[in-house]
Amino acid sequence: MKDKLCADSKAITGVVRLNVPSIIAQDVIAEHISEFQMKYPSIKLDIVVSDSFSDVLNEDVDIIFRVSRALEDSTAVTQQVSFVPRVLCASKDYLSRTPKIETSHDVKGHKALVFDSPQSSSEWFLRCREGQEWIAPNVVLRANNSFVLKRAAISGAGIAFLPKVIVESELRTGQLIHLDQIEDADPFKLFLLRAPRKHLPKRVQIAWRFFAQACKDKT
Incomplete structure (x- = not known):
């Protein structure tokens, strides 16, 4: 089946509708769009970026x-394609x-x-090193968008616990410092979901396989 899909890839047409959270859309999916277009020039993508949980059975979406x-x-x-670890970071x-942050307990005293x-x-x-525990931090800012929190952390507003995939560039440039003596004790996972269908269109099979691998390689 895989060889058949590859052989027919340029002839397969149609639209594949994706529903993607912002952290995956901007830092994983977007950078692979050009590669997808080159491999599958007749398949169009319709991407909705949303951080709310969509119903795979009721929404107008393929993946x-x-x-x-x-x-x-x-x-x-469903398919679990990768882990999405978060990192504790600050400017x-x-x-x-x-005060210095050396253990998870020290986090409690910080913004x-x-x-x-x-x-x-x-x-x-x-x-x-001392173990793992749930920490109730001193919250000075709540936001339902990780990129807002990232910008606030870069500006010096406090410490943030953010998906590594969205802060890798800032960690490399020094805009953010990774407090790597403290780790994410229970990383989130990235799943792909679709409605059960007896005959899944080839364009959806192709997109599922392509983006599952892209996410696995990136996160």
């Missing part, structure tokens, strides 16, 4: 990308004027920039 610790929807066809300026959504916890599950 849903979902970042979660676990899935409760047992009716969907050099912020760290220079605040925290926290992701807020119905599916997320305001506590952080952290691991260091």
Whole structure:
């Protein structure tokens, strides 16, 4: 089947509709669009970026990308493609004027920039040499968008616990410092979901396989 799909790839046409969370859309999916177009020039993509949980059975969508610790929807066809670990980070300026952070317990005394959504916890599950524990940080900013939290962290507003995939560039340039003595004790997972269908269109099979590999390579 794989060889057949590859042989027919240029002849397969149609639209594949994707529903993707912002952290995956901007830092994983977007950079692979050109490659997808070159391989499958007759398949068009319709991407909706959304951080809310869409219903795979009721939404007008072919493939849903979902970042979660676990899935409760047992009716969907699912595939876990990667982990999405978060990193504790802050700007050099912020760290220079605040107490040192050496253990997860030290985090409690710092200003925290926290992701807020119905599916997320305001506590952080952290691991260091001393063990792992849930931390209730001193929240000074809540936002339902990780990129807002990233910008706030770069400006020196506090420490943030952000998906590594969206801060890799800032960690390389030094805009953010990775507090790597403390780790994510329970990383989120990235799943692909679709409605169960007896005859899945080849264009959806192609997109599923392509983006599953792209996400696996990137996250």
